[in-house]
Amino acid sequence: MMNTPRCGLPDVDPENPETDPDSDADSPEGLEVKRKKRYVLANSRWEKTDLTWRIDGSRPTPDLEADHVKRIMKNALQFWDDASALTFREQTGSDADIQISFGVGEHGDTYNFDGPGGTLAHAFYPTSPPVSIAGDAHFDDSETFSDGSAEGTNLLQVAIHEFGHSLGLQHSDVNDAIMYPYYRGYIPDITLDRDDIAGIQALYGENTDDPEQPSTVDCSTVAITWATSTQDGRQYLCNDTHCYRMSDNVVDDGYPKLIQEEFPGLPDDPDASFYYETTGKTYIFKGSEVWRLANQTIDSGYPMSISSEFPDLPSDLSAAFVWHINKKIYFVKDTMYYRVSAPGTGLDIDTENPYPRLFSDWWRGLPNTIDAAFQWSDSRTYMFAGSQYYLLHPWLSKVSDSLPPYPRDTAVWWFDCDPDDGISDNGFNGAMSVVTPSIMVAICVFVLNALLFLN
Known part of the structure; x- marks a missing residue:
């Protein structure tokens, strides 16, 4: 597994986090963790359930059109929305809770990307009180990101995983879990594993909202005033x-x-x-x-x-x-x-x-x-x-x-x-x-x- 593409957050022994040689109080991977069954929770969570997100840059990656990237990110967050009490809204301002960006090599956070293969992305856990980088997700633009194809790296799968970190989940040792640290190749009908769902609900509770009624548009009377x-x-x-x-x-x-x-x-x-x-x-x-x-x-x-x-x-x-x-x-x-x-x-x-x-x-x-x-x-x-x-x-x-x-x-x-x-x-x-x-x-x-x- 040494050369398998993976998330940039190192694995921490959930029973003994002090064994992590890179542990640092200022780094995302240095947070204390708690063992809950097979999923792992960081020691922090968002103190609210209505979160905002924003993509940095008008053309975040050359691999996909900007609107396509936005749709993928929205879909990735929807996985966690459906499984918990969380809701997500896109926000145009720079103070969004989850800032999403693409970069290469040194990209401003001291956790440098390593080029194609290896580290695909990394994200930062929420903190209390919040700091500017808490919840942010960074994607290595040296990768060739794709959607709906076995070629390249599937951006949706990587995004779902990284947003799990943005919400407070550590890596899981369940092979089929989204929070498993290694990229498993393109999975056409990706879903959250029961382990992922148990983890996010341990942090934020179940989704108890009644489903929204579908939109109804009277096409004969559409006129914007x-x-x-x-x-x-x-x-x-x-x-x-x-x-x-x-x-x-x-x-x-x-x-x-x-x-x-x-x-x-x-x-x-x-x-x-x-x-x-x-x-x-x-x-x-x-x-x-x-x-x-x-x-x-x-x-x-x-x-x-x-x-x-x-x-x-x-x-x-x-x-x-x-x-x-x-x-x-x-x-x-x-x-x-x-x-x-x-x-x-x-x-x-x-x-x-x-x-x-x-x-x-x-x-x-x-x-x-x-x-x-x-x-x-x-x-x-x-x-x-x-x-x-x-x-x-x-x-x-x-x-x-x-x-x-x-x-x-x-x-x-x-x-x-x-x-x-x-x-x-x-x-x-x-x-x-x-x-x-x-x-x-x-x-x-x-x-x-x-x-x-x-x-």
């Missing part, structure tokens, strides 16, 4: 009365929900909304009022008048969004748009071309006005008008060039509806897809700098 994100990483597409919570481009089970069920105290039919990452606050507008929220909870003192929070803005907005290029806040009303640098400030000043400006003059390829806009977890900006949506170019104020072209049908591409008669999806069908330019030319930097001043 406002959209937003919240600090906990949740993303919402909403209409006059209901909100769909979205994960990995699909509707979460149990949705849509009434607006008041998801955001208690909000009125029906909001006009616009945006998430401001700098403060972690979500702003929702209706008529002449604005509500500020921390996740799904309205802050004290709200609603207040729009003029109190955003001087010079009109009432009855059409849409709002933050553009990731310059971090400015844009408000749309009918055919005009306004720009603000931050909440609590007035309109940006441009004496030669003052705000408001015609929406269609700057945002090329879009209709004269829009109903909703928001920033997805990949920082790309999506805009909705009627039954269709548009994706903005990564760094230009225009619609992204893509096949099939924009606009696309919201019901087909976001809610996986079958195209009905009269619905145009430009000859394509299926789940939402984004085509990003693969080559960024040298003048991009110049263009980015220019954009900060021109719009």
Whole structure:
């Protein structure tokens, strides 16, 4: 077994952890362990059961597309979710409980990777109180990771194992257990062993939740009138009365929900909304009022008048969004748009071309006005008008060039509806897809700098 690929955490004799020659109080493998049947528990666990996770980097590994990696990580965490009282939510902020990254050799934690073969990955146990690296999982990008294939190293299997460490499980001596330290080759229908389940339930208890009702989408009435994100990483597409919570481009089970069920105290039919990452606050507008929220909870003192929070803005907005290029806040009303640098400030000043400006003059390829806009977890900006949506170019104020072209049908591409008669999806069908330019030319930097001043 000496040359068999394995997890980077060394094996500790559960009956005598002091025999580990590498034991170190500051290292993940130096934690005291307790023997419980054949699984092994570290001496710490998360003090909560609702955990957040995040993948570091827009393209974590060259072996698989970013969305593919995200789906694998979500599936890997779901194994532990299903077997215990734990739940997991993706979060865009850097303070997620479980930070996931790929690296080679020296990658910032003193536990260097060793190139292809050998160590595949390592993870850090939870600590109490938490430290910055607690729960994090690192994957050796010298490996060739794969999914659904016997070639390369199966990323799902490795991720399930490493997340076991992130949750507080040590290695097991049960050959069929996920927490067995050695990689056993591709297993098409991988499952947790009874030993894994016993271990995770010893830490966090059983999963007693009633299964969520499947999502129900009325494909004949899908029209997004406002959209937003919240600090906990949740993303919402909403209409006059209901909100769909979205994960990995699909509707979460149990949705849509009434607006008041998801955001208690909000009125029906909001006009616009945006998430401001700098403060972690979500702003929702209706008529002449604005509500500020921390996740799904309205802050004290709200609603207040729009003029109190955003001087010079009109009432009855059409849409709002933050553009990731310059971090400015844009408000749309009918055919005009306004720009603000931050909440609590007035309109940006441009004496030669003052705000408001015609929406269609700057945002090329879009209709004269829009109903909703928001920033997805990949920082790309999506805009909705009627039954269709548009994706903005990564760094230009225009619609992204893509096949099939924009606009696309919201019901087909976001809610996986079958195209009905009269619905145009430009000859394509299926789940939402984004085509990003693969080559960024040298003048991009110049263009980015220019954009900060021109719009």
